[in-house]
Amino acid sequence: MRIYEGDVYAIFNKRFSSFALYDGKDVENFQPYQVLLRYEARKHDAMIIAGLRKWLASSHVIDEPNFSLLKEINEVGLVNLVCKVLHICKTTDDKWMAFIWDGTDVPPISIYKKPEDEEHNPLPLHFKPLPSSGDVLHTFPTVGTILRLIFDVECMPYILQLLKVRQWFKLFCVECKVHEGLWYGVFTSYSKIQDIPNVDILILERQWIKQIDCLFPFD
Incomplete structure (x- = not known):
């Protein structure tokens, strides 16, 4: 273990280190989903994993003071979000x-473009392709912005192990950007992700806000 600029890091030495990756959720499965070939499980590993899962479920170590709603995004920069994952796919640039x-x-964006430019260079309806299957699009909510989140990281196999469609997640340090008047997010190496239970107060707040917006859309 090493400390660099106040952060703690685990150093992997390929000559003698080994590892096993476990599901972080509080479940009864103690089989790792990925291991190094020379990894050997120990008798007390299950007890340690169970303790870590309980700690993670109640931990606020990586929590930031506040989480923004999509409607509160008003400038390009880093935000913390609590969102439901609706779909995951690959873009045309892989x-x-x-x-x-x-x-x-999300708030509307002012677009400064001459009307005559639309003939030769029209504004895109979306900056990345939509899912090709109409069945997927039909599952999307009809109220609220569907924000595209691009993963600009090299550890996608591990993130895909955690990400589940139709589940809510806390997203830390997501970079919000604008392209041709459209908001989108970028998940970088500085971003973090954490799954949360469906009864979390942050989820309940967003579901309540959605119901209020449906009842009073012009408030």
Whole structure:
């Protein structure tokens, strides 16, 4: 273990280190989903994993002071979000992209473009292709912005182990950007992700806000 600029890092030495990756959820399965070939399980590993899962479920170690709603995004920069993953797919440039949603609408963006430019260079309706299957699109909510989240990281196999469609997640340090008047997010090496139970107060708040917006859309 090493400390660098106040952060703790685990150093892997390929000559003698080994590892096993376990599901972080509080479940009864103690089989790792990925291991190094020379890894050997020990008798007390299950007890340690169970303790870590309980700690993670109640931990606020990586929590930030606040999480933004999509409708509160008003400038390009880093935000913390609580969103539901609706769909995961690859883009035409071979990057992974998730469609996320929290029930609110991102603010409109002013577009400074001459009307005559539309004939030769029209504004895109979306900056990345939509899922090809109409069945997928029909599952998307009809209320609230569907934000595209691009994964600009090299550890996608591990992120895909955690990401599950139709589940809510906390997303830390997501970079919000604008392309031709469209908001999108970028998950970088500085970003973090954490799954949360469906009864979490942050999820209940967003579901309540969605219901209020449906009842009073012009407030």
